[in-house]
Amino acid sequence: MRTASLEALQSSEQRKLMDLVDRLRRTGLNTLMQLPQIVVCGDQSSGKSSVLEAITEIPFPRKENLCTRFATEISLRRDTEEVISCKINPDEGRTEEEISRLRGFSRTIQDFDALPSLIDEATAAMGLGPSKAFSKDVLCVEICGPSRPHLTLIDLPGLIHASNRSQSEDDVELIRSLVKDYISKQRTIVLAVVSAKNDYANQIILKMCRESDTKGARTLDIITKPDFLRPGSENEATWLDLACNKDIFFELGWHLLKNRADDQHTITFAERNLEEQAFFQDGNYSALSRSMVGVDSLRGRLSHLLFSHLQKALPDLQNELNGMLSKTLKSLDILGSCRDSLSSQRIFLTDLATSTSNIVRMGCNGIYEDPFFGNIDVDGAVDSERNFVRLRAVVQHLNLRFAEATRLKGHTFHIERELDLKEIDDDAHDAEPWIPTGKNTPRSISKPVKMNKQQASKWVNHIQERIRGRELPGIFNHSIIGYLFQQQSTKWALLARKHIEDVAGACKRFVLAVLDIVAAPEIKKKIAALTILPRLKDAHMEAMADLDRILEDKARHPITYNHYFTDNIQKLQKERLTKHLVNNTQKTKVKAVQDTFGHTTIEKDYIDPFYLKCSIGKSIEQDMSKFATEQALDAHDAFYKDERKYFVDAVTKQAIERRLLAPLVEVLSPRSIAGYTDEKVQAIAAEPPEVRQLRAHLENRRMMLEEGEKAFHVAIGGL
Structure with missing residues (x-):
């Protein structure tokens, strides 16, 4: 199970960042916030599974329609033991009983040979069959080993162009909605797979990617099955122009892979890689830059892209995590402590009343x-x-x-x-x-x-x-x-x-x-x-x-x-009396001439007492x-x-x-x-079922966010 070629994805600094994202994902934070991830998507039969195999060198089951009927999350983890485990993340739209049943699904195997039967069990658990072709549930496959990098890729069901006997219109819409939801997340790197066997203008994944990522800043387009193009043909030239970013422009550009043919399942990954190298050294492909052809250069390209993407995403992710933790703690603080007894309810009300x-x-x-x-x-x-x-x-x-x-x-x-x-x-x-x-x-x-x-x-x-x-x-x-x-x-x-x-x-x-x-x-x-x-x-x-x-x-x-x-x-x-006196005084003034020294006289105003007395008498009511x-x-x-x-x-x-x-x-x-009676205390402070559920939900969220916070502290200390 050792895959030495995966070391291309494992530089020291990058491994630390990828380890951090893996720890965040394992705490369950991917259910609360968008974590950086790689999504592989494309039309049905575009070669998505072969691309995953080439990148990871993991032999995924080749049974038709096996891994494309639901989203498959493939997590590679470095561990001392080699083990493969499988679980199901149920769709939130299911009933509580179904969610509980699917969450209980857990299987572990030691070898890839048992992987097809394990996936068959998961498919049956999801209830897929003739009457139900696709599901919104997510199959989580975790592959551990001493040489594995911490890397998560998500394989999405292939896009369907039209309904048929086995795929209804509802199925067509379900898959489009699922793919759109994944690729529209701003922290997602999209590997958009297009097959050279079909006209790329008819492959709807390109249109969806341009709508979700207008500049192509997080979309890397991969062209598969170039060996089906006739050498020197006009069709080959058209695809080469596309690969050179001349027709449909994406900032991250394009990449070509030559995967194993349907009759080459038994050849080793080393043989597959040698054959691919020989193919791209021949004909018109030899003129292309080696950085845009072959799985080895794709790993290096993906390694650089991941590192750059994580460096940009993680600071915002940390701020978002801290904000969510603060909000969660505040919500728990408002709810107060758990109130499952009369004494705890009375204490809760007493504390609330004190505040x-x-x-x-x-x-x-x-x-x-x-x-x-x-x-x-x-x-x-x-x-x-x-x-x-x-x-x-x-x-x-x-x-x-x-x-x-x-x-x-x-x-x-x-x-x-x-x-x-x-x-x-x-x-x-x-x-x-x-x-x-x-x-x-x-x-x-x-x-x-x-x-x-x-x-x-x-x-x-x-x-x-x-x-x-x-x-x-x-x-x-x-x-x-x-x-x-x-x-x-x-x-x-x-x-x-x-x-x-x-x-x-x-x-x-x-x-x-x-x-x-x-x-x-x-x-x-x-x-x-x-x-x-x-x-x-x-x-x-x-x-x-x-x-x-x-x-x-x-x-x-x-x-x-x-x-x-x-x-x-x-x-x-x-x-009133003062006013009367003033008025009467003015009325009873008389002028008198007074002699001075010499022969001059002066004239002065005097109040005549007799007239004043008469005037006051007249003013009496x-x-x-x-x-x-x-x-x-x-x-x-x-x-x-x-x-x-x-x-x-x-x-x-x-x-x-x-x-x-x-x-x-x-x-x-x-x-x-x-002074409250016990009945009144319970009527006010007893937690209804929905509050108990909310408390459990918030406590679970708090634990996830605190684990995420610890993961950031550890990672920052090691960077």
Whole structure:
């Protein structure tokens, strides 16, 4: 079984690279990624098997249609023992039962004489026969020996031009699809075999190769059976032009082989090679470069091509492997540890809850140190797609927006008075003109309705007349403050409810985003449905209930012990008195002439006390009802300002902080997991069959990729 001529494929550096690819293939990585490989393809009866024999000097079975009904992967491996093994890689389209059965197929022989019967067994196992001519299964033949190189070649079924009694249209399409799939892989070297017995224009493998490899950078075309061409004929000249790359150009060019004839199966490989050398030294073939004829030069050419191809492919292959390993490890990390018992399930949920509560606590406290929070989008809004995870910043933003909306739009009427508390004031153009119809009580969040002083007095007087008690004329009934306040603060409830909904939505969005990071999709879905969303809903309802209680307190009779209430009333009265004094002072100025030293006089302005007294007396409001109205508005404005600030604080502290933010850390925490029943733990954490299958798949992939990573490290250390 020793084949010394294969040493042409075994330079020291090349052997190391080929050993690496072989180790990668043996880990099963060829099922995950494209590995460098050599594929032999061509039309039926083009001489593919003879080409394989010539390259490897392995006597493949010659029985008709034996090795061409399915893809055959031939792996040569250097080993101390000479052994031939065979297995089947089943097509993924088969049933699980068929896949399991075919994967169980494994045979070992010690001699090539038993290879035909071994392949017969594999053919039968694939279910091939009169009713099924071809299969997408792959027959893997591994040939080990001390002189073997690490080399893998794949022999594909021959392309069929037309269907017949034994080969259906489906068979024609199946083989074309199979060949196209193999030759389209960018890390595949294609040995396209064409027979000189047939017109090359009719051999479809050339068209398929040009479509998959437009420049011919990885396709080496091999012409077989040149001995069937009549020496000196025009047909021979045409084929020689083709071989010289003059007709159909491929970057790697063409090569000619003269294989054994059908009646020469008994001659040795050495005799075959001598006969081939003699053939190409005669006639028009003698003018061809020795580098493009014969199997010896083909081995050297293939050796150089393999080495160059592997050098280019392996760096990208290593990067792809590392990327797949990183992605696989991340997927396994998301799945967490295996959860096949109640204790492992509870531990899994506790770990998940710990990670969740830590990130949630950071978000609530405004400490954004975890990678989860990412980079700040300075151009985006506070609650934009990249910024919303900073929960405390979002809540602060919403609280400030709520306070501002309450200040600017919380009051029903914008009263234009000579004196006003600036905090209640709003831009005049933001207020709508008041129409005294009695129906102008807004039910939605809209701009305040504008009132002038006369309209405001009429509005207050209307109420005053209807709630008058035993108070003396000129003194307002103190209950009017409550009536005015309730009408003026109608929109507070709408503003507060909207604010609570906004903050609750921000909390929900934030927690679900945390779950996206720490939990697999199916776990997130269960936890969200069974725990997170119900608790967030409860918190939302409790916040609304707190708001209802705040609104109930607001609807009661006015109460305040804040000294700012009386301070503001006195400020209003002081400002009014000051304004009156200034106005009256201007009105009571008189001019007087005063003598100076010498004969000159000067004229000065003086305030006449008598006129000032009379003027102040005239400015006193004589209309008792109007005076009471003015006093009532002063008291209301002071109370409204004080109560508005209290309301904003109460909503943000009680409804927002106490009900929405404070419990958020405990929505999913180790403490909450400890309270779960066994049934709830299993309902959330127990792995469904598909997750167990996914875990097994990922673990298998991880092992293959890690073995591949080790193979690269060993190879790099030895290169």
